[in-house]
Amino acid sequence: MKNNKKLSGVKEIARLADVSIATVDRVIHNRSGVSAITKSKIEKIIKELNYQPNILASRLASGKVYRLAVLIPKGSERTDFWDAPLKGIKRAEEEIRQYGISVDFFFFDLNNKDSFIDSAQKIKNSKRFDGVLLAPSFVKESIQFIHYCEQDTIPFVFIDSNIEAKGILSYIGPPLFQSGFLGARLCAIGMRQTQKILFVNISKESNSFNYSKIEEGFNNYFFENDVDHQLIKLDITDTEKKSVFLNLEKIFSQHPDIEVIFVTNSRVFYVAQFLESKKYSKIHLVGYDFSKENQNYLKNGWIDFLICHKPEEQGYKGLMSLYHHIVLKLPVDQIYFMPIDIVTRENQDFYR
Amino acid sequence: MKNNKKLSGVKEIARLADVSIATVDRVIHNRSGVSAITKSKIEKIIKELNYQPNILASRLASGKVYRLAVLIPKGSERTDFWDAPLKGIKRAEEEIRQYGISVDFFFFDLNNKDSFIDSAQKIKNSKRFDGVLLAPSFVKESIQFIHYCEQDTIPFVFIDSNIEAKGILSYIGPPLFQSGFLGARLCAIGMRQTQKILFVNISKESNSFNYSKIEEGFNNYFFENDVDHQLIKLDITDTEKKSVFLNLEKIFSQHPDIEVIFVTNSRVFYVAQFLESKKYSKIHLVGYDFSKENQNYLKNGWIDFLICHKPEEQGYKGLMSLYHHIVLKLPVDQIYFMPIDIVTRENQDFYR
DNA sequence: CTGAAAGCGCTTACAG
DNA sequence: CTGAAAGCGCTTACAG
Incomplete structure (x- = not known):
């Protein structure tokens, strides 16, 4: 028939x-x-x-354009870290634009909660977004915003850091505990005699979830491997260069025999600057993030290892997750841990 | 108006x-x-x-299906290295299938040139492919095949290793010199006293372009950094386990004070097995590739560092390059160097 | 060298 | 609750 x-x-x-x-x-x-x-x-x-x-036919026939909002910190003069996720997001946008996706950007200042609240409010007010990609840098404020998304069943994705949120579509970011664990290993490589390690946190929110997870992993390494060492902890909450230098001066006057320094974030380049100014060239320095400043200090040897979590990839994957979920109706991983990359001066030219 | x-x-x-x-x-x-x-x-x-x-409309209206051929080694029982590129290629295929792409696979045996020639012949005979992705493992035979592609102006992309070819659309693979350079750095980390390093090549084609590039980079590291060391070179051309063990026995009887071993490819797990059997637990071992066997020896500490070049990503990118060029008419990088990843037991769980 | 018309596989009003 | 028809932006025979 x-x-x-x-x-x-x-x-x-x-x-x-x-x-x-x-x-x-x-x-x-x-x-x-x-x-x-x-x-x-x-x-x-x-x-x-x-x-x-046939998604081709479907997208063609329905003129519908899906609108996505992106809410992330703006790159500052002080660090270009957030340029990378932005680049990844734009790359994703480029790729899916032809399939009827439009992306609007909303930025905020990491030193200014109100700027986050303002941008979040703009997204709410427009009432026309089909999905949101955001970095929940301010916990309380993010929770409030997420509440609105959950109510309107707008899917949202976190990148770089995570907070509790039941309506979440996906979290894309680093496995912090393991990242600190690896950091300790990279520090151990530099231990020679005194085994004195300085653990430095340069941040206004030194007791945030992120940093304490890293610290936990860091300590766990020495515990698990039963490595002899002496740990000195330093919290620097004023993130100006001058303050960082003063704090380091003081610590070094108390502990002139420090062998290794671990910095929990991208501000490691301040420490590198300090070491350079003092000509402390024997000190082994480990930190985070592949920012321009850090790359320079890695290149000329003041930083030994950088740990990175593919920030560009995080942005790319974040936007693509929304696209996959909203447009293609594909399943999406609820947690996607980025790899923990080790960057040295030998491989830095090929890192992305 | x-x-x-x-x-x-x-x-x-x-x-x-x-x-x-x-x-x-x-x-x-x-x-x-x-x-x-x-x-x-x-x-x-x-x-x-x-x-x-509007590519949506274009692909929908023209029923045309683009056919791509993939010519790569098959994963063997001995190493699953080529499973990873295959996985990446299949992931790409999945993504672009809905846009009218079909992919045919042709495999060959790395121990058998004729199998390469046969598969290449099949691709030629069918005369219906719009693009080819291949690993030019056998240089002479690959050149011959490429000749055919150039004549018929069929675009082709190399992954994993490169050869001279004027008609090439893109090469996607590791920067070998730098990879060897980094390998030396990772070896230097393990040098303590005798500074004796064993450089091992386990391959039927130990003098191939790939290996000599790695070796060049390796030597260059010690030269540039003026690091004291003593290098012992060992070529093992019979890649059976038994032969590897015998060769290592002999070297160790001559040089019982070897501190570090560098293996230029994924067969590093044979060396790990040897060290395990001899209980040489103090020896620092560095090698290549995130294969199943190597992962196990990394996990339990017999291997210290693995260098990897994202084989899955290579496959994915390789197929996508063809798609971007043939279907989307987008520009494609003629050379795309993969990053040089460092995998340790601390970060291996998050490596892909 | 050029154009009118049908069709790709869907979606969207609109009418009933 | 259901269907006929027009249309999304292209491509493809076919006719002239």
Whole structure:
């Protein structure tokens, strides 16, 4: 009976179910207005045919443009860290724009909570976004914003750091504990005699979740491997260069025999500057992030190891997750841990 | 005069040029049968409008399916290295299949040149591929095959290793010299007293371009940094485990004070097995590739560092380059160097 | 050398 | 609750 010319897709389903393609479309998209009996008949056929909608045709026919909002810190003069995720997001945008995606950017200042609140408010007010990608840098404020998303069932994705949120679609970022664990290993490489390690946190929020996870992993390494060492902890909450230098001066006057320094974030270049100014060239320095400043100090040897978590990739993956979920209806990993990359002066030219 | 309802795309171009859309289409695709004058008129309008064809509509209307051929080694029982690129290629295939791409796989045996020749012949015979992704493992045979591609102007992409080829679309693989350079640094970390390093090559083609590049970089590190060391070189051309063990026995009887071993490829796990069998637990071992076997020996400490070049990513990028070039007509990097990743037991769980 | 028309596989009003 | 018809922006025969 195969006298029909090889139909496929909705047409074929419609023929088999003896309905119109409009009805098939309703079932496919779970729209109302189809009798239960018709619906189940069509669903059965869809399953039997293992029907996969043609997304090309779908996107073309529906003129719908999906709008995504991005809420991340702006790159500052002080550090270009956030330029990388932005670059990754723009790369993703480039790729999916032709499939009817538009992306609006909202930035905030990491030193200014209000700027976060303002930007978040703008996203809320516009009331026209189908998804949000954000860095939940300010915990309380992020939770509040997420609340709004959950209410309006707007999917959202976190990058770089994580907070508790039940409605979350995906978290893309570093495995912090293991990252600190590896940091300790890279420090151990530099231990020679006194085994004195300085653990430095340069941040306004030194007791944040992120940093304490890193510290936990760091300590765990020495515990697990039973490595002799002496740890000195230094919190610097004023992140100006001058303050960093003063704090380091003081510590070094108390402990002139420090062999290794570990810095928990991208401000490691301040410490490198300090070492350079003092000509403490024997000290082994380990820190975070592949920023311009850090790259320079890695290149000329003041920094020994940088730990990185592919910030550009995080941005790229973050936006793509939204696209996969919203447009392609593909499943998306709820947690996607970035690898923990080790960058040295020998491989830094090929790191991205 | 904007009384026309916002036309766009070919229709708008046709209207402005006062021709039919069929003629516009001819110009867009550089097909013959258009008078020079009409052609230049249309081209001018296209430029002015900064027209970007809607690829969704294009792929939908033209039922054309692009066929790509993949020619790579098959994963063997001995090493699963080539499973990773294959996985990456399949991931890319999955992603672009809906855009009308089909991929055919042709495998060969790394221990058998004829199998390469056979598979290459099959690709030639079918005469229906629009692009080829291949690993040019056998240099002479690859050149011959590439010749055919160049003649028929079939774009091709190399992954993992490179050879001279003028018609090449893209090479995606490791920067070998730097990779060896970093390898030396990772070896230097393990030097304590005798500074004796064993440099091992376990391969049937120990003098291949790949290995000599790695060795060059390796030696260059010690030269540039003026590091005291004593290098012992060992070539093992019979890649059976038994032969590897025998060769190592012999070397160790001559040099019982070896501190560090560097292995130039994924067969490093044989050396780890040897060290384990001898309980030489103090020896620092560095090698290549994130294969299953190597992962195990990294986990339990017999291997200290693995250098990797994201084999899965190479496969993924390789296929995507062909897609970008052939279907999307996007520009493609002629050389894309993979990063040089350092994998340790501390970060191996998050490596991909 | 050029154009009118059908069609790719969907979605979207609109009418009933 | 259901269907006929137009249309998304292209491409492809086919006719002239």
